[in-house]
Amino acid sequence: MAKHKGRGIATIEYPTGMNQNGDPSQAWVKLKPDGRVDLFSGTVDHGQGSRTVHAQIVADTLGVPFEWITNDNTNTDSSAVCTGSFASRGTFIGGNAVRFAAEKARERILEIASRELEIDPSDLDVIEGEVIAKGAPDRKISVPEVAAAATWTYGELITGTGAALKPFADVNDDDGSVETEPHSAISYAACVADVEVDDETGEVTVERLIQVYDVGRAINPMLVEGQIEGGAMMGLGLGLLEQAYPYYPETDHRGDEFGAYLAPSLEDLPDLDNVIIESPSADGPFGAKAIGEMANNAQPPAIASAIHDAVGVWVTEMPATPERILRAIDAKRDPRREGKRVVFDDELSVRTMSSTGGNGFLETDG
Amino acid sequence: MKLTVNGVEHDVQAPQLASLLHVLREELDLTSPKAGCQQGGCGTCTVLVDGEPRRSCLLPLAAVEGAAITTVEGLGAADELSPMQAAFDEHYAAQCGFCTSGFLLAGTALLNGSPGATREEVLEALSGHVCRCTGYVKIVRAVEAALHGEVHPERVEASFEPEETEVLIPGSPA
Numbered sequence: 001m002a003k004h005k006g007r008g009i010a011t012i013e014y015p016t017g018m019n020q021n022g023d024p025s026q027a028w029v030k031l032k033p034d035g036r037v038d039l040f041s042g043t044v045d046h047g048q049g050s051r052t053v054h055a056q057i058v059a060d061t062l063g064v065p066f067e068w069i070t071n072d073n074t075n076t077d078s079s080a081v082c083t084g085s086f087a088s089r090g091t092f093i094g095g096n097a098v099r100f101a102a103e104k105a106r107e108r109i110l111e112i113a114s115r116e117l118e119i120d121p122s123d124l125d126v127i128e129g130e131v132i133a134k135g136a137p138d139r140k141i142s143v144p145e146v147a148a149a150a151t152w153t154y155g156e157l158i159t160g161t162g163a164a165l166k167p168f169a170d171v172n173d174d175d176g177s178v179e180t181e182p183h184s185a186i187s188y189a190a191c192v193a194d195v196e197v198d199d200e201t202g203e204v205t206v207e208r209l210i211q212v213y214d215v216g217r218a219i220n221p222m223l224v225e226g227q228i229e230g231g232a233m234m235g236l237g238l239g240l241l242e243q244a245y246p247y248y249p250e251t252d253h254r255g256d257e258f259g260a261y262l263a264p265s266l267e268d269l270p271d272l273d274n275v276i277i278e279s280p281s282a283d284g285p286f287g288a289k290a291i292g293e294m295a296n297n298a299q300p301p302a303i304a305s306a307i308h309d310a311v312g313v314w315v316t317e318m319p320a321t322p323e324r325i326l327r328a329i330d331a332k333r334d335p336r337r338e339g340k341r342v343v344f345d346d347e348l349s350v351r352t353m354s355s356t357g358g359n360g361f362l363e364t365d366g
Numbered sequence: 367m368k369l370t371v372n373g374v375e376h377d378v379q380a381p382q383l384a385s386l387l388h389v390l391r392e393e394l395d396l397t398s399p400k401a402g403c404q405q406g407g408c409g410t411c412t413v414l415v416d417g418e419p420r421r422s423c424l425l426p427l428a429a430v431e432g433a434a435i436t437t438v439e440g441l442g443a444a445d446e447l448s449p450m451q452a453a454f455d456e457h458y459a460a461q462c463g464f465c466t467s468g469f470l471l472a473g474t475a476l477l478n479g480s481p482g483a484t485r486e487e488v489l490e491a492l493s494g495h496v497c498r499c500t501g502y503v504k505i506v507r508a509v510e511a512a513l514h515g516e517v518h519p520e521r522v523e524a525s526f527e528p529e530e531t532e533v534l535i536p537g538s539p540a
Contacts, residue, residue, distance in 0.1 A: 047461030047499055222458050226501060230461065233500040258403030266493045269502050 002200075006310025008193045010301035014294030016284070017089035017166065017184040025089070025097040026080035029058060029105040030159040033151040035129070035144030037064060039071045039101075042082030043094035048292065049223035050090040054098045056219055057285045061102035062109070063126030064143055080161075088290035091219060092184055093164045095285040100162025108158045109143060112150045116141050185281035187289040188214040191235075191298035194270075197310040199329055202322030204307060206236055206270040209299060214277040216289030221276060224291050228274045231295020237264040239300035240319050367431050371396065372440030378427065386430055387411045387422035390437060398438035398467040402496075409495030412468035413437050419475045419491075438467045441474060450474045450512045452519035459508035461499035468495050473509040481513055488513070 017023055027041040039058050045051040055069040073079055082094055110121040113131035117124070123134050131146060133139035150156045169180035192210040197203070209232050218224040241262035246253050255261040280287025300318050308314050313328035369378045371394060380389045387404070390396045390413070402408035404423045411423040414436035442448035447455060450473045460466040469492060476483055476491045483491065488509055497505060511517055 047463060049461075226458055226461060226499075226504060229503040230500045233502060258405050258407045263496055263498060264500065265496060266489055266502050266506070269489075269506075272503060 002198075004197050004199060004310040006195050006197060006306040006308070008195070008302045008305025008307070008309055009190065010193075010298045010305060011188070011190045012294060012298045014088060014187045014189070014290065014297065015184065016092040016187065016290035017087055018083075022166070023083040023087070023089060023093065024163055024165040025082040025094040026161070026163040027054075027094075027097040027101040028080050028159070028161050029062075029098070029101040030157060031105065031109070031143075031147040031150070033148055035064070035068065035142065035147040037062065037069045037105075039069055039098060040078075040080055041071070041073050041094060041098050042076070042079040043073060043090050044082070044085045045073065046085060048085070048090065048227060049220060050085065050094060052223065053091055053219050054095060057095050057099050058102040060286065061099050062106050062143075064129045068129070080163075086293070088187070088292035088294060089184075090290075090292060091288050092281075092284045092290050095219070095288060096164035096283075097162045099285040100164065101160045102162070104160025104162065105158055106160070108150075108160060109146050112154065112156070112158060113141050113146045115154070116146065116149055185216060185284050185289040187216065187291065187294055188277075188279075189294055189298050191302040193299065193302035193306040195303060195306040195310060197307055197325065199311055202324075202326035202329070204240055204303070204320060204322075204325065206240070206268070206303060206306075208271040208273070209236070209302075210273045210275075211298070212275040212277060213291060213295070214279050214289070215291045216281040216284050217278050217287035218276050218291075219286060219288050224276055225274060227291045227295045228276075229272055231291075231297075232272055232299060233264045233269065234296035235299025236268060236270070236303070237262070238296060238318060239303040240264075240321070241268075243319055243321070367427065369394075369427070369430065369435065370433070371435040372437060373434075380427055382428040383426045385423055386413065386425040386427060386435070389427055390422060390435070396437050396439050400464055400467060402464070407494075407496075408465070409468040409472070410465050412471045412495070414471050414475055417475060417478060419472045436471070436474075438470055441470065447519050448474065449515075449517045449519070450477055450509070452517045453508040453512035454505075456518060457504050457508040457511060459501060459504045461497075461501050465495055465497045465499075469497070469505050469509075473512060476509065477512055483513060485510065 025043065030038050032038065037058060039055060041054055043050045043054065051071045051073060055071045056066060059066040059069050106126060109126060109131065110124050113124055114121040117139060119133050124131050125134055129143045130140050131143060147158055150158045166184060169178045171178050190212045193206055194208040196205045196207055211228055211232060213228055215224055241264060245251060281289045304315055304320060307320055307325065311329055313332050315324050315328055317324060367378060369376045376394055378389055378393055380393055387399055387401060390399055399413050399422050400410040402410035406421045406424045411421055412419050413422045415430055415433050442451050450470055454460055454470060472492055472495060488506060
């Protein structure tokens with residue numbers, strides 16, 4: 001009986017948004033008379049930080065400070081449509097919608113500023129809340145002054161709308177085949193899991209997870225880190241603990257209370273090493289791809305692989321519960337015969353245990 | 367009976383065996399303690415009873431008569447965060463926020479009771495709380511920062527920089 005160390009690796013790719021089409025996101029940006037910016041988008045922020053990320057995208061696209069942006073997604077009745085926060089689409093598709101809206105609002109800012117400065121819009125830039133003539137930085141007007149001029153001088157509203165939608169797929173009516181760009185953008189990730197497996201109890205301890213994520217562009221690295229760390233624990237739960245229906249599709253033994261469903265706790269927290277790789281996408285906002293859903297995809301296969309490395313058995317059903325691991329080890333332990341000798345698998349320390357339930361004393365080879 | 371919550375004495379009408387959680391949420395309209403598992407397992411209903419973290423879902427009203435109850439509403443205000451709240455804000459230790467009240471109060475009790483707690487003691491103090499998002503790394507870091515006095519309440523906005531994650535940009539000089 002012993003504890004065995006093992007290391008496993010898994011790599012994944014993950015698409016952002018829905019394949020083909022059908023998941024639009026819309027956004028609306030407008031300037032208050034004092035230059036502050038109202039952003040209306042429907043993307044739901046359930047803690048992953050999409051409101052922050054969208055406000056950052058709008059601030060950087062417009063060229064104004066982040067603090068000037070108010071992101072209002074609170075009214076489901078009047079909000080711009082967003083298909084939802086799923087499929088890792090919040091930053092890529094929702095983010096593109098707010099970017100397109102901000103680009104149009106920026107054009108309007110330049111247009112009004114052009115009238116005030118009497119300089120062609122193409123010769124103007126917006127930097128840190130000021131519209132500045134390219135090459136002549138002393139010729140400038142602040143965005144609040146532009147918004148005030150639009151409101152009080154010209155009787156206009158500086159606004160912009162944007163929407164993101166995957167183009168419809170071409171369907172061949174003759175043979176039904178579909179031709180489309182496969183995905184919006186593909187994110188990549190790799191996970192290394194170091195585990196310790198107790199071959200007597202079947203318990204697995206994940207000691208360390210090294211996780212590398214290509215997110216295109218980490219618009220808010222701290223939020224990305226939060227997703228990676230959270231995903232690590234969720235993936236650990238999927239790989240080792242969480243099981244709503246142990247005998248699926250039978251509903252017997254289904255948990256009917258909180259304690260019957262094992263979610264990862266602080267006790268399960270391994271050492272985490274996270275690396276963010278920025279390999280920009282061609283069409284995401286500022287090169288962003290996604291982090292959301294893929295954050296908990298790589299750990300279960302990496303852990304399964306590490307278990308194999310540790311005790312030489314493949315657990316092919318998740319979660320890798322102690323029972324499944326012990327059954328797999330037991331199956332592997334079945335002794336083979338070489339003539340009159342009974343030989344156990346040398347990889348496992350089974351010297352003192354009979355896999356036949358105590359039916360006689362058998363010796364291992366070597 | 368009389369119940370003192372966040373320094374204010376209330377005359378509560380609920381029966382003696384009503385849970386403290388129910389009284390706080392339904393009668394006193396203090397909704398920071400969340401009704402999670404309601405079996406004492408998830409930690410999100412935690413309040414401080416005379417400074418000690420307790421599961422309010424398991425406490426009958428009769429058991430807390432005369433005690434001083436603290437909820438998150440009694441910790442700080444939006445423009446004047448408590449040190450633990452400021453640390454949570456600074457370290458992005460709340461995602462969806464459902465577990466946050468319980469962690470904040472467990473952390474506050476630790477800060478008040480044993481400010482020199484080791485990392486193991488921090489983990490022990492927080493271990494009965496479940497975060498499904500799951501932000502344990504940043505929650506632990508926030509509590510440790512508060513214990514070490516490394517808090518900047520004047521910083522309302524969280525930093526956008528990752529705290530430990532390395533960011534690699536292909537093609538850029540290392």
